[in-house]
Amino acid sequence: MKVDGQPYRTIWLSADGRSVSVIDQTLLPHVFKVVAWRTLEDVVAGIRNMVVRGAPLIGASAGYGIALAMSADPSDKAFEYAYQALFASRPTAANLRWALDRMRSVLLPLAPSERTSVAFATARNIADEDVANCSAIGEHGKALIQQAWDSVQRSRPVNILTHCNAGWLATVDWGTALAPIYKAFDTGIPVHVWVDETRPRNQGASLTAWELGHHGVPHTVIVDNAGGHIMQNGKVDLCIVGSDRTTAGGDVCNKIGTYLKALAAHDNQVPFYVALPVSTIDWTIEDGVKSIPIETRAPEEVTVISGLTSDGKVESVQLTPQGSAALNYAFDVTPRRFVTGLVTEFGVFPPLPEEMTKLREEAEKQR
């Protein structure tokens, strides 16, 4: 998407053809900076330190990490070292192992002398396929925004609420939840986005607000507490969020607080859509509340926050009194009965048994 008029992806081969460029997401929203990765070690550190984040982007980064490793030493031993180093950089990221296994199956049968160029090409394919998936999610979701616009006789912008960041910064381009919004905006459908700040890590207030703002999409940041009130008062036409993991039954595990927004949408007859690539569906489990373990993260993410001081420094401040404990659940599960539809690269599927079966068949056909 665009940053002040200039098109960007989150990761690309640099003009020198030998290094990989990424946007340093740890500095957003206050500083926009592109950094170059020249070695395997740069990529491992970048993934570990969350210079890049979001499962699809981590997958593409791992692909390029292997390519940089191969350009230094294309031996089997160097490959295995790179595989292990990258895998250990963020072991819970779902796409990481998938991307590494793909690189292995493509590269190891080749003679070492051929590996570097094929590795760069394969990493590029991983990135391009993610862009194509997100673009398809965007097209299917755009149709829903178009319907919402038509249903208000095109008299005013369509108001869309989103939670966390499932935008292009979490993928290679387009994003998942934000892809439909960019597609609608780019084709002239007037949209306005309510951006949940998304405590504790504030990915909404920082990343989503930043990317919408720099692409030019009208938006307003609200605290996570406000979504119920604005839905109750007719200020939201539809919600679109992303998903970290979706069950075979259609239960959605996503950033903490998603469930509360789904409850409010349900209580006020606001459609609640979840945008996701089918690769994030876990077909082995049905009931998300029972079967998905919810990780807790460091309490300091709740008790300490960082931002920009009036003299332009990024500083952390403590919010809670000394001695008060905090608990930090990272995700929650939204039961399928509150989900209007799953917006995938294969179309929009309500989380009903027969529809989920159809979606699974589509996904298996294309594999």
Add this chain to the structure above:
Amino acid sequence: MKVDGQPYRTIWLSADGRSVSVIDQTLLPHVFKVVAWRTLEDVVAGIRNMVVRGAPLIGASAGYGIALAMSADPSDKAFEYAYQALFASRPTAANLRWALDRMRSVLLPLAPSERTSVAFATARNIADEDVANCSAIGEHGKALIQQAWDSVQRSRPVNILTHCNAGWLATVDWGTALAPIYKAFDTGIPVHVWVDETRPRNQGASLTAWELGHHGVPHTVIVDNAGGHIMQNGKVDLCIVGSDRTTAGGDVCNKIGTYLKALAAHDNQVPFYVALPVSTIDWTIEDGVKSIPIETRAPEEVTVISGLTSDGKVESVQLTPQGSAALNYAFDVTPRRFVTGLVTEFGVFPPLPEEMTKLREEAEKQR
């Protein structure tokens, strides 16, 4: 309640008998400081700058403000000047006009020479009556916590979720939503409180966590996003919140985000109680969503936050990117169908027509 073992109210006549002591709430939770008000001007500035906040405490403060004014000049003219100055200090605070009118009706019939001592006594009565109301709310609410404890066979602490600060800091003592918790704790019922941080002003993470911690009540701070998840997983036995304004029908206007917690409680069969003095019920309106206007406050409350730096300074930092707008609704309305009961000084009343009529009759009887 206690601060590290020492009993406190939020406002009291100082030992010198001529000044009024209050806890400076603008410095909490990082600094605990008692300041003395010696003049009308001190009180006006203290109310305006939110050294004191919460409707009952503002009412008591206004009473003492009149008393300080009378001790300097007990004339009719000085009374009217003080009345206007105090009223203008926080014109939307409901109890402010009520307390000022009460002071007027008591003082103006008296000879100026008698006014000062009666003014101090009346201010003290206003404070004492608030303490008695909150204490009664606490007793009625304690019975609900006792029931919850009994229903888990006294096998573990009762888990209670609260939103914002409806504690003793918002009143003269005990608080409203927290009064039942203090009463239960003080009589040995084991409790654990989930404290919503309550963005954007973070009254939960700062004031509620501070007062529970210093009284010794076990508690854990969570982000506002987490309440749904913990209710869905059986970690909350009941919710208790306060109310800024309740309708004759039982709809509850309270801090933004209350409605989302009520939805989650409803979806998970968790009882949702609202603690309030009947003086905050507006008997002239029925439907809160339709009839209660919701104020918006400065967007900077969303985009900028303050806390303690690692070197012990209180500093403000900006959270959002340059150019992103924010909107800041201060309250929301929880429809009565999500409210299990109103916990008042007259008992617990489910928000049903016949119960609301009974409550109104009780309130009118005692007037």
